[in-house]
Amino acid sequence: MPCPFVGSMNQAFVRNYGGALMKQYGNFCPIISRGFRSLGVDETKCPFIQNNPIISDAPKEMTEDIKEAPAYKYENFFNDQINAKKKDYSYRVFRKVSRLAADGAYPQALEGAENRRVTVWCANDYLGASRHPVVKDAAISAIKSYGTGAGGTRNIAGNSQMTEKLEYELAKLHKKPAALIFSSCFVANDATLSTLAKILPGCIVYSDAGNHASMIQGIRNSRAQKHIFRHNDPSHLKELLAASPEGVPKLVVFETVHSMSGAICPLEEMCNIAHEYGALTFVDEVHAVGLYGKHGAGIGEERGIEDHIDIVSGTLGKAFGNVGGYIAGSSLLIDTVRSLAPGFIFTTALPPPVLAGSLAAIRLLASEEGRSLRAKHQAIVRYLKLSLLIAGLPQLPSVSHIVPVPITGADKVALVAESLMRRGHYVQAINYPTVARGEERLRFAPGPYHTTEMIDSLITALIESFHENNISFNEFMKNGACRECSMEYKVDIGYQEPLKYPKIAA
Ligand SMILES: Cc1ncc(COP(=O)(O)O)c(C=O)c1O
Numbered sequence: 001m002p003c004p005f006v007g008s009m010n011q012a013f014v015r016n017y018g019g020a021l022m023k024q025y026g027n028f029c030p031i032i033s034r035g036f037r038s039l040g041v042d043e044t045k046c047p048f049i050q051n052n053p054i055i056s057d058a059p060k061e062m063t064e065d066i067k068e069a070p071a072y073k074y075e076n077f078f079n080d081q082i083n084a085k086k087k088d089y090s091y092r093v094f095r096k097v098s099r100l101a102a103d104g105a106y107p108q109a110l111e112g113a114e115n116r117r118v119t120v121w122c123a124n125d126y127l128g129a130s131r132h133p134v135v136k137d138a139a140i141s142a143i144k145s146y147g148t149g150a151g152g153t154r155n156i157a158g159n160s161q162m163t164e165k166l167e168y169e170l171a172k173l174h175k176k177p178a179a180l181i182f183s184s185c186f187v188a189n190d191a192t193l194s195t196l197a198k199i200l201p202g203c204i205v206y207s208d209a210g211n212h213a214s215m216i217q218g219i220r221n222s223r224a225q226k227h228i229f230r231h232n233d234p235s236h237l238k239e240l241l242a243a244s245p246e247g248v249p250k251l252v253v254f255e256t257v258h259s260m261s262g263a264i265c266p267l268e269e270m271c272n273i274a275h276e277y278g279a280l281t282f283v284d285e286v287h288a289v290g291l292y293g294k295h296g297a298g299i300g301e302e303r304g305i306e307d308h309i310d311i312v313s314g315t316l317g318k319a320f321g322n323v324g325g326y327i328a329g330s331s332l333l334i335d336t337v338r339s340l341a342p343g344f345i346f347t348t349a350l351p352p353p354v355l356a357g358s359l360a361a362i363r364l365l366a367s368e369e370g371r372s373l374r375a376k377h378q379a380i381v382r383y384l385k386l387s388l389l390i391a392g393l394p395q396l397p398s399v400s401h402i403v404p405v406p407i408t409g410a411d412k413v414a415l416v417a418e419s420l421m422r423r424g425h426y427v428q429a430i431n432y433p434t435v436a437r438g439e440e441r442l443r444f445a446p447g448p449y450h451t452t453e454m455i456d457s458l459i460t461a462l463i464e465s466f467h468e469n470n471i472s473f474n475e476f477m478k479n480g481a482c483r484e485c486s487m488e489y490k491v492d493i494g495y496q497e498p499l500k501y502p503k504i505a506a
Helices: 011-028 047-051 074-087 133-146 161-173 185-199 213-222 234-242 267-276 331-340 352-366 368-391 410-422 452-468
Strands: 097-099 108-111 116-120 178-182 204-208 225-229 250-255 280-284 311-315 325-329 403-406 441-444
Touching (some): 097 116, 133 352, 161 352, 178 331, 185 213, 185 280, 185 311, 185 325, 185 331, 213 250, 225 234, 325 331, 352 368, 410 441
Parallel strands (some): 204 250, 280 311
Antiparallel strands (some): 311 325
């Protein structure tokens, strides 16, 4: 067998410069680069070189002077990193769940190698938009006309009528003059915050302690001065802003619906405080878009205060059932980010099926059908919260559609998730770094296609799984308060606004 390394090179070059070649390009050879001697291999007996008619005949001095490189033990380093993750139970093994899209099959999935049917409780495809016929048809039809890929960055062949139509639709949804789409909302948050906080002279950032990693990363990348205020605490924000210098650009950054607790921020109060001190508000509505407000624009719309938000960020990957992220705001601000943010400029644009699918989903969720889906969504969420309460199972006091069931300990929460899976219910165990250590949980996100029968079956499975793993129902809650953090155990069985919507059909 000829040497694949040497064999791929120009043979005349190899013949003439074999020795120099070994010295200069040996690093590219998987065997030479690791050092013959450190591997216990005698280079003159390298099976490839020996069998290569050119090199095996080469004079000995060609290979003789190869030095053993003092290589860093990369693999050992990676092995230590992984072992540390395994030791503290934060090592992740992804579940193979193929979520089904057909009517009657959703929200079920085929799980594992055996393709076992399970009910999915933790997808962020909150309203089933990813499998809605209108959304699927739009994506399929876009592929037929325009193919699967955008073909380039926005500047180089990746911009189309549909790209701009989607941005127009998003701007309209949020009642802003302009919008800009990104590969994901992680990128949107990171690129926007890092760019704005870097270019605004002397900018100071005020960041909520509960902020998502994408915003934290953007703020860090900007290297701007930052202050962290207590999660959803307007008085702390005010205290920090009051101590800040006047006339300096400031950004106040927070989420409306918190992704892991389901808390909803006091939006109006926080925006008013930010504006009182001359700051711009950057508000992540990722877990609210599609889900709240008459047209699904989020908590800002639900509360009639969209104009309080200067820059809104959202995702196309959750309630809108596709992938991608965006910001919306003033025309000049959007143009500035478009012109200066590397995370926007140097990457392939969103592809035609995603653009078409997202457009269809946004329009669907802004329509009467969207309102009906939202009403069913809130009703089934209330049913789950109530069922947990009646069963005496713990739940964190969420006021939104996210229902967290706390099970302290990464090992314990994983065991309960495993027990549930055996019973046909898939909910992902949430642990560090998604939540802090000690705040592990199961995070349920029921949707309008989950039935009350599915929830009844889930509750039975939860009770059995708690028992199976010797987890007391009261382990987390004691005397009406959380043992760990003294948080009052008060279950809000539903976000109040949508109570006016009709009850879910039996
Ligand atoms: C609050 C929040 N912001 C931003 C993102 C990033 O959104 P995307 O999934 O579109 O990257 C997430 C993702 O989970 C999130 O929870």
